[in-house]
Amino acid sequence: MKREKKIIVGISVGDLNGIGPEIIIKTYEDTRMLELNTPVIFASGKTMQFFKNHLNSKISFFNIDNADKVVHGKVNVVNVWKEPVKIEFGRANTKIGEYAIRSLKAATKALKEGSVDVLVTAPINKHNIQSKDFNFPGHTDYLAKELEGKSLMFMVSDNLRVGLLTDHVPLKDASNHINEELINSKLNIVLKSLKQDFGIPKPKVAVLAVNPHAGDSGVIGKEDDEVLRPTIEKIKNKGELVYGPYSADSFFGSNTYKSFDAVVASYHDQGLIPFKTLAFGEGVNYTAGLGRVRTSPDHGTAYEIAGKGEANETSFKRAIYTAIEIFRNRQEYRHYSKNPLKKVTK
Template sequence: MKREEKIIVGISVGDLNGIGPEIIIKTYEDPRTLELNTPVIFASGKTMQFFKNHFKSKINFFNIDSPDKLVHGKVNVVNVWKEPVKVEFGKPDKKIGEYAIKSLSAATNALKNNQIDVLVTAPINKHNIQSEEFNFPGHTDYLAKTLEGKSLMFMVSDDLRVGLLTDHVPLKDASEHITEELINEKLKTVLYSLKQDFGIRKPRIAVLAINPHAGDNGVIGKEDDEVLRPAIEKIRNENALVFGPYSADSFFGSNTYKSFDAVIASYHDQGLIPFKTIAFGEGVNYTAGLNKVRTSPDHGTAYEIAGKGVADESSFKQAINTAIQIFRNRKQHKHYSKNPLEKVKK
């Protein structure tokens, strides 16, 4: 298969004491997977060999010192470090957090330098990665700065896409962060992503209210009437199909979400609780708004089952498939954007 046809999937290993390495190994144990993409894992040969032995896997790793030396048809492992690493499954460990960041940093550099096509990140522990060099709430904020984009956490599955106005901020501060400028930025990011990344020509977006019952005309807060509703109206006046604010309590249970291509939640749990209830294990965390493609599974390190061999790799597989599809959609979108005759033909 030609280089342009074989998509190179860069993988950061995440927290080595969690389930990240296990779900990576389970995903690529089937050699048929290598017919669809070429994986490049950023870790070390010794470390991945440890996990292979622990999980009694038959996977074969191909060790390289640079992504440029990858071999198609192999599960490539870039040696980001060479020293042995002490793995203690299920234990939060600051040292292990350092290795997670080494992996992420190397993978992100490879993405910036076009040595890999997409990035799929295994789960990290947001506490033990913190340091003077890395002071971000998680992957999304780090990638937004490193890749210089307006990032948005976009949880996606087959029939549900949920974006967030505010993500990793305390609930007591969420409403203060929601300004007309932020709403405009996030909604336009989602609109563009739906067109470019998911191939939806005229996307329909629903926006969930900040307060219960959308504030009940100011009885339960004025933010929806004074901030959210006017911002939505401005974007609607630009011929965008954006609707709301909708009361969040009945929006998902009534299946109203099925009438839209995406739903924008005002704060983290307002969007992620229903998303993970509906699509857990099949959902993907996609970072929209960047000039590169990054996805991750919709779960965390799962310390409670780490090392036991029972982790479900379904979401990680879906993260890979979603990254590949978005990469292809972007190429197609770019092609049609440059060729107006193709647009007419379509």
């Protein structure tokens, strides 16, 4: 029986003053993880050794100069920098932001070159990463540019998947961004991702309304009747199972979401508040729509507990599992797309 290829997971270290290095170390202290994948952390051996000592961890790191020299069965660390870094737990620091971006850029380069199979990103501080050379709201927008795709923030857990029509835009501007082109683009990404990334051949998707009570027939806004509803109908007429717009206030509380394979929210907090209420600490942020697989945990830098050894690695570990699952699903999807008869006789 042919053994499955061990997937190489590239890991950007995130904000060093936050909990990123801690959750990475706690994840790979469980040596069983090395049976499932081979990690490559983009940071420096000295920096990771500092965190190992601080946490009194027994983890062992294997230092390499580039990801092409990865050794399976080891927790590999690519030396992106060699100088010592001053760590001040819980402090937002622009210099630390620079290291986070150096790690991200090196990991993304390795992903593009195929030295790593998937990318899992530890949390960053969106404020201290901003510079003349890096002017993106966060990971998602940067990776969309680098990996040349139309991205979608897709929050996923065992029984809940939430995508967003608009993500990191001010609430006052969200409805101005929602038009037929955007809706088509985002829903096409969701539908394709559910098919190729999650193995759902005929996905069923719900779309949440922009306005309270879906606009109440235009009394509380016209966007739902004039933009969302007709666009959804056009997509349905193409044979896709897309429904809505649904009033968002009762959608999750009534468990209606359980009848769908994914839910698409109109704006950031409309989707992420219920998602994080139902799945916080166990959910995964997946960037759908790109040619490569990237996931991250569903939380931020958690400065308030950084350095205290209290961080929970569950979401980060799930981000790794999800990246591996999606990578394999994509391989299978491509295989059977080229050989459709094989799926029938499988």
